[in-house]
Amino acid sequence: MTPVTAFAGQTLALFGLGGSGLATARALVAGGAKVACWDDNQASRDKAAAEGLSVVDLATAGWSGFAAFVLSPGVPLTHPAPHWTVEKAKAANVPVIGDIELFFLERARIAPAAPVVCITGTNGKSTTTALIAHVLQAAGRDVQMGGNIGTAVLALEPPADSRVHVVECSTFQIDLTPSIKPTVGIQMNLTPDHLDRHGTFEAYGAIKERLVAASDIAVIGVDDEPSKQMARRRAASGKPLVKISGEQPLDEGVFAGVTANGGQLDTRIVEVRDGKPKVVANLAGIGSLRGSHNAQNAAAAFAACAALGLTAEQIAAGFKSYPGLKHRMEELGRIGRVVFINDSKATNADSTEKALNSFRAIFWILGGKAKEGGIESLRRYFPNIARAYLIGAASDTFAATFDDDGRVTYERSGTLDVALAAATKAALAQQGSDEIAVLLSPACASYDQFPNFEVRGDAFRTLVKALPGFEPVER
The missing domain is CATH 3.40.1190.10 (Mur-like, catalytic domain)
Structure with missing residues (x-):
């Protein structure tokens, strides 16, 4: 922890009690400040109170007594409209800052x-x-x-x-x-x-x-x-x-x-x-x-x-x-010249574009809850696709794109396990000497079948590790 001593003996308001908000409140208290914490979510307020933090309804608080207002970065500062706490801070001439500002203030001091x-x-x-x-x-x-x-x-x-x-x-x-x-x-x-x-x-x-x-x-x-x-x-x-x-x-x-x-x-x-x-x-x-x-x-x-x-x-x-980031072009390992890539964090076409431009023979697993525009912007990379395997709610939409284009053969796999099994079998049978990729890069949100992209990527990793002959990458 970095105790923030710049406001020792003063009182600050803080809105947003997620991970960074709680860390900020702890750091301010450790540095000798008093913090009036609030969040619209009752469970978040209860968690803060259980830690001994002071939970104060900022809607009725006297803002003139605050030395500064610490806002969570996830809360609107200016658009589409300032959050109500921002309006109260401005009306009381209280500076609105974030946790990284507190870090730089402390760095300047120590x-x-x-x-x-x-x-x-x-x-x-x-x-x-x-x-x-x-x-x-x-x-x-x-x-x-x-x-x-x-x-x-x-x-x-x-x-x-x-x-x-x-x-x-x-x-x-x-x-x-x-x-x-x-x-x-x-x-x-x-x-x-x-x-x-x-x-x-x-x-x-x-x-x-x-x-x-x-x-x-x-x-x-x-x-x-x-x-x-x-x-x-x-x-x-x-x-x-x-x-x-x-x-x-x-x-x-x-x-x-x-x-x-x-x-x-x-x-x-x-x-x-x-x-x-x-x-x-x-x-x-x-x-x-x-x-x-x-x-x-x-x-x-x-x-x-x-x-x-x-x-x-x-x-x-x-x-x-460098081991790379989980779920972002993450190389899991190989079976011979077939490399398995977990790119589950690619939740839209722009993100998937990077993966499709990184290989020349791709067995592509994609689908989930589609974003606006689908995969239309990825057509220029279709020549890199050896075969596509569609999963989740976007299957019909993506199949229509492939049908319209005519250059990509595909299967409606439905679920990730079925798609991986089919993609692996086809990749291992592919002729040639160049590297082949079995790629999970969904170009979609995960919410139709998985709670988030991390769970989707972890599921893919578990399935890949169970494949016969798989050799994980050394990290």
Whole structure:
């Protein structure tokens, strides 16, 4: 835990008693503050009260006595309309902040030089966060990882000069962190997302840019135009900038060079300093970093870890031992040349696109509760599909797409176990020498057959491990 001493002796209001909310309340109390906690959910209030936290109805509280208001990032700050607690805070001139703001305030008090890496972007930030933390740990650094991934930031150990915090940040969190000032700030990419919470794409991008604008060293992806504009503004400021790309060579920065090799894609990470390019890592054979989308993730991780003093050799070694995230292009193991991939976290077409672009012979298991647009946007990847296996409620919709296109043969499997058995049998019978993938990448929510994507992915993993001849990947 990081006790927050910045508000010792003062009283704060807090709304939202989920995991991060409870961690924040504990950290404030441990630092000597008083906290008036509230949540619309009775069970959450009861849990907080059982811990000895002060539960106060903020609808009737006297807000003028609060030094600050800590809002859960899941609660609307501005759009589609400010939450009622936000309106009360503004009316009482009480600053509205989040848990990451409290972390940075505490860092400024106890260890202002403590290294902190913050990662944001529309896609890839979780993998990049986990990869950076892993590489640093593999090199012997004391690392704490959290924020929008895994552990709430205030549940981590406190900032220290010898400890690196690696923090994933959503726009919701950045919007509540006016004092954000990372040692290294990373902006991966920017495409329209969460517009219901930010109003416009421009507002969404502006919040992302706050993170890199305030960083000592900014690492910015330049594979999309909005992020490229951010990089230009950062360069014009004269502050340190490292450009990264997963798609194109750069005259300065870190980029990925992708080449075809025997039906697979080899990705080399190239660092360019003073106009001189040097290959610093090779992702070939690293199953947890396969695919062109991971090229940008690895480039960002290299730039961040190099900025913190790691050598290219240390970073490359860390890449090789990276186990990957569960349920996101997770390589489970093999039967001969057939590799089994758990991509259960791909709950929409945009996420599944990354997986379909990573293999050239795919036995694809998909379906569940379909999102708007279905799999129409994935047609360009259909030549990579050897056969598809439909499960769940989306079967009719996806079958119609395949019928209309005419390039994909498919089976209506209904359930995951039936689909896996059929896909495995067909994959093992496939002729040729190239790698073959049995891929669970549903492009759907799980709610028709599973409570969440984690349970779906765990079920797939259990079924795969029971296959005759299966050899799990070593981690």
